[in-house]
Amino acid sequence: MAAVSRWDCFDAIEGDVRAMVADPRWAALPEPARAQAIASRVLAAPDGGRWLFGAHARWHRHDPAGGRWHPAAPPVDPEFRAASRVAHDTSVIPRHLVPHGPDVTADRGSVQGFVGPDVPPRITGRVRELLAAQRGRRREDFPLTGPFTEVFAEEVASPVAAVWGTLMWCAYAPAFDGNEVLLSMFGEFLARPLPGDEWVRWLSPFSLEDLAALYGERVRAGHPEAGRRLVALMADTAGVIRDDPRFRPRADALPAMLEPVLRRTGADPSAAQAGDHAVRRAWLERCPPHVTLPETSPGEHLQHVVYDLVVALGFVAAKGADPRAIAASLLAADLSEAAPGAVEELCPWLEPELRHMLRVALDDPSHPLRRCWPRTGELPTALYPPDRAAAAALLGTSYAAGLAWCRLTGTPVPERGFATASAVVHRLVHERDDPVPGDPADSGGPRIPGIPEAPGTPFRHF
Known part of the structure; x- marks a missing residue:
């Protein structure tokens, strides 16, 4: 039957x-x-x-x-x-x-990181063409601004920064394979090695205001057409990378935000005279309302990426655990290592059960949730994602969550990554350049001892 x-x-x-x-x-x-x-x-x-x-x-x-x-x-x-x-x-x-x-x-795109699944060659090739066209630009004509001066060599001009900044701003979670072609093509322009190690580059997204500053500087210097060319380059870059779902939601939104500059119909030149904050506000006002951005509300952005993290951990339900409990434990592991005092600023944005589990995992060294924490750089065996796609999603969501709470609390992003995301990398590095395998999803495996099962409300277990 x-x-x-x-x-x-x-x-x-x-x-x-x-x-x-x-x-x-x-x-x-x-x-x-x-x-x-x-x-x-x-x-x-x-x-x-x-x-x-x-x-x-x-x-x-x-x-x-x-x-x-x-x-x-x-x-x-x-x-x-x-x-x-x-x-x-x-x-x-x-x-x-x-x-x-x-x-x-609307399409929400992909939450995967860029370790494991590579950026498709058709995209990297077109980005390389955009970048090659910027060689020979003079720094005097296109000066760097803000944090871009720390990334690029002294002779590099701002069109290179416009391409790079667009890539980083559009990425869901900019943790990249150390061999990723999309990064290696920028090697000749960098002032120093990117943060990370031989396996992965733990990058921070540039803000929308960083991009706006490239445009605003040229307008205030009396060269509005040069500023418009930078904006056109941002829009072109977004148009290229939108075919990768890890970039798509913001890459779709950015051209809509920039279009009045390109059509010379907006008040952006006047806003630029008032400062980069004013340009940023003008661009945000034109952002499609269905796209969520950290610039709009860092707290709400944290809520969204924590939601994504819980969904990415859905595979632990087959092992008898609650994804929310595991997400709280892994957030606690990252906070404990990087900024344990930041939890007070995070908690008001979290739903009550997850907030409670986060606190007990941080405060009680003997609590069962501590068994989920990475040890010696590795995830517990029971938390191994069942396949590469699941591992890439866990990497992306855990790194995005770390970036979100760092932004919310003003915590510097660790150059070696967060404990959880770094541990996930070990499940990906040996197959990072291979085609995505067709492994069946894991339907069993060891139970996670002492961790709440997957009822509707794990709160009652504590």
């Missing part, structure tokens, strides 16, 4: 909301009607929690103590998901949780 599939209320509601928002009539609905439609699909979980699938295609969990909804990756336990029911909630849903359409239907 064929097995009867288990009802999954979370899948059903998510599918319903996605279909509803994708309907062309959704955008024409009055805002109160859209909010009511989302409120009528709030889930009541067996532990009494409330869950909502809404803006940016994210699940949110209600914190009854604070009254806030927090982005929270949904529970993975099948029984818990099957036992949840529509709450028929009549409470008012905050406006920012109601999807407007593109935030749910």
Whole structure:
């Protein structure tokens, strides 16, 4: 007899909301009607929690103590998901949780790092052409600004920085294979070796204001056309790299933000006279609303990348563990090594259960969650990702989370990377230049002793 599939209320509601928002009539609905439609699909979980699938295609969990909804990756336990029911909630849903359409239907790209899966040759070849065309530019005509002066040699002009800065800004998580062609082509321009080691380069993204400063400097110096050429180069670079999903969401957004400069229709030259902050604000105002950026809110950006980290750890559910508990443990491992005091600034942005698990993993050396911490640079065997794609996603999300909390707290990014991301690299380096293998997903493996299983609410285990 064929097995009867288990009802999954979370899948059903998510599918319903996605279909509803994708309907062309959704955008024409009055805002109160859209909010009511989302409120009528709030889930009541067996532990009494409330869950909502809404803006940016994210699940949110209600914190009854604070009254806030927090982005929270949904529970993975099948029984818990099957036992949840529509709450028929009549409470008012905050406006920012109601999807407007593109935030749910847009391509979110890939969360993988650039160690393991290489950037395709068709992209690196086109970037090389853009870069080759900048050779011979004079530093006097295109001066470097800000942090670019620390990266590039004295004779290098700002068009090279415009290409590099666009790559770094668009990347989901700029941790790159040390042999990655996309990086090696910049070798002749660098002032010093990139941070990292022989396996991986742990790079920090340049900010949107760093890119804006390249343009603003030329405008204030009386050379607006040179500034426009730099902006055109940024847009061209974004157009090339958007074919790699690890760059795509921001690479799609950047040309839209820059278009008025290229068409000479915006007030960007006047904004440049007021300073780089003003240029940055003008560009952010033109960012498509479905794209989430750290420049908009570092705290909300942290919420999104932690959500991605929990999803990337979904494979541990087959080993009897809760991905949220493992994510909290690995965040604690990174914080413990780089900036343990920063946890106080992070916690207000985390959903209550994950916040609690993060604190106990940091504060209690004997807590079972400590068993997930990397030891001697390696992940515990039970946390090995089942294949290269899963390892690249764990690398990308863990590194992105580290960059996010460093940005939020003002912590310098460690030159040797974070403990978790560095440990994941050991699962990738020996096959980093090979085609992605077709290994089946791991459906078993050792249980992680003492770690919460995967119910809807691991909070009760502590």
